[in-house]
Amino acid sequence: MDVILLSIIIILYFILLAYVGYIAWKRTKSSEDFMLADRKTHPYIMALSYGATFISTAAIVGFGGIAGQFGMGILWLVVLNIFVGIFIAFVFLGKRTRKIGHNLDSLTFPEFLGRRFKSKFIQTFSGLIIFVGMPIYAAVVLIGAGRFMETALTLDFNLCLLILSILVCTYVIFGGIKGVMYTDALQGTIILISLIVLLIITYWTLGGVESANLALTNLVSHYPAEAIALGGTGWTSFPSFGSPIWWNLVTTVIIGVGIGALAQPQLAVRFMTVESNKEINRGVLMGGIFIAGTVGSAYIVGALSNLYFFRFFNDISINIVGxxxxxIIPSFINAALPEWFVYVFLLAILSAALSTLSSQYLAQGTSLGRDIYETIKNKKNQNSITLTRIGIIIAVILAFALSLILPGSIIAQGTSLFFGVCxxxxxxxxxxxxxxxxxxxxGAIAGLVSGTVASLFWLLFIFKKTAIGLGICKFLLGQDILINAMPWPVVDGIIFAVPISLIVMVVVTLLTKPMEKNHIDLCFNGV
Structure with a gap:
């Protein structure tokens, strides 16, 4: 290990972060500054912040690991992320979110929903979902960065988690969303460049794009027997239709994350930070390029790691990492790439973790301070910064504690589950x-509650991975899951919970009175 080179790279990185965070702190004067950056964010910063928040270590390390185990079928998630998570989100949801949020003077996603429907319950309940559910997502992001630091720097895993927690907590507490978005733009640039360079170096090391892909296809005879038994067909082909792997990949990973991104509170609030729809339009291209260059590269490299390990260590990735x-991704980077790039890529992993964690902690902090405490106490329009900062500290502690106890191979699963619940x-x-x-x-309350209950019921009593892991079904009913017949134990709850929420929402709305016309006119003024 070149300690001097590593020290220089990390010191420069931290200096840049500190400088950007300082600028954000100096420009944060009010609650609106702290939570929405005074609604005047540059489109490049908004798009990079959105992308960097969206793409975390969970995407790079967790889903890259899934590609290493099961293959490139996960690339369909990239397609869905670009089409749904960027194009649909920006063009069809982002513009209206920005305008309606401005009309209602909303500072958070739960407050947006609460004011749209004039419901304190919706705001409080939404805040609780975020504050209670998001620590699991934050913990798996933290684990992803910690695993890479552990592998690349040979540091104690728990020490890595502590360092990361303290670092991100510091600039989020002082800079608010400006601190988050400014550092996101810096970190997003590092992530994009690093992942593209990683893809190029990987293909160059393995003999070029066509040669490497063909060789990986021909390696199918070494595809894990346990994966074949579950429906896997190789690293360059899609799983068998209707198999357990197919259901998990399609419903949990591709649909759960691809569609779930539309309802991520920490992403939706980005649209309320810009001044006009022009900024949102300008952000679409940048966002699409970012997604394609980052996760697209990570998933391809994850699958190709099998070819590298087989050539140089005579075994496939999943066996190499025990x-x-x-x-899989940390071990491949450490083994296959030049030492200098390992250090540079460490910054990309740190950036991916810090950008997502900072947004998660801020979302949890604002949920606790503004959406839960202030709503219950009926103290709206007071300065929310202090309460939010307390909430951020609690969120950091919760994520750190969970990261110490969650099991291995949890990163991708934890991300998918939170996206599905949202x-x-x-x-x-x-x-x-x-x-x-x-x-x-x-109707909105009925849809919110029914969707949440349906999703949680499926996770606790039907979906095999979570039901067995949590053990609540076993404790209450004496059996691991309620339904053993395939494919239900491997089908993600989003397939049922979203339609249930939609149907209940529509039926209850049609059976009850419309909202006041003057309120609706206020909401949709200029939309």
Whole structure:
């Protein structure tokens, strides 16, 4: 290890972060500054912040590990991320979110929903979902960065988690969303360049694009027997239709994350930080390039790691890392890439972790301070910064504690589950809030609650990985899961919970009175 080179790179990185965070702190004067950057964010910063928040170590390390174990079928998630997570999100949801949020003077995603439907319950309940559910997502992001630091720097894993937690907590507490978005733009640039360079070096090392892909296809005879038994067909082909791997890949990973991104509170709030729709339009191209260059590269490299390890170590990736897929990307980087690039890529992993963690901690902090405490105490319009900072500290502690106890190979699964819960709870009422003027308070509450309950029920009693892991079904009913017949134990709850939420929301709305016309006119003024 070149300690001097590593020290120089990390010191320069921290100096840049500190400088950007300082600028954000100096420009943060009010609650609106702290939570929405005074609604005047540059489109490049907004798009890079959105992308860097969206693409975390969970995407690079966790889903890259899935590609290393099962293959390139996960690239369909990239397609869905670009089309749904960027194009649909920006063009069809972002513009209306920005305008309606401005009309209602909303500072957070739960407050946006609460004011749209004139419901303190919706704001508080949404804040609780974020504050209670997001620590699991934050913990797996933290684990992803910690695993790479552990592998690249031979540091104690728990020490890595502590360093990361303290670092991100510091600039989020002082800089608010400006601190988050300014550092996101810096970190997003580092991530994009590093992942593209990684893809180029990987293909160059393995003999070129065509040669490497063909060789990986021909390596199918060494595809894991346990993966074949579950429906896997190779690293360059899609799993067998209807197999357990197919259901997991399609429903949990591709649909759960691809569609779930539309209802991520920490992403939706980005649209309310810009001044006009022009900035959102300008952000679409940058966002699409970012997604394609980052996760697209990570997933391809994850699959190709099998070819590298087989050529140089005579074994495939999952065996090299002892079965923990969260170690595939870190181990490949450490073994296959030049030492200087390992250090540079460490910055990319740190950037991916810090950018996502900072947004998660801020979302949890604002949920606790503004959406839960202030709503319950009926103290709106007071200065929310202090309460939010307390919430951020609590969020950091919760994520750190969970990262110490969660099992291996959890990164991708934890991310998918949180995205699925958010989609089930928020997606129907969020889209309804933007496009259906008839949607009223009663319908929105019914959709929010039914989607949340349906999603949690599926996770606790039907979905095998979470039901067995948590053990609640076993404790209450004496059996691991309620339904053993395939494919239900491997089908993600989003497939059922989102339609349930939508149907309940529509039925209750049509059976109850519309909201006041003057309120609806206020919401949709200029939309």
């Amino acid at each position: 079965g923990n897929i969260d170690k 989609a089930s709870a928020f997606l129907p009422i969020f889209i309804g809030a933007l496009y259906w003027k008839r949607l009223n308070r009663q």
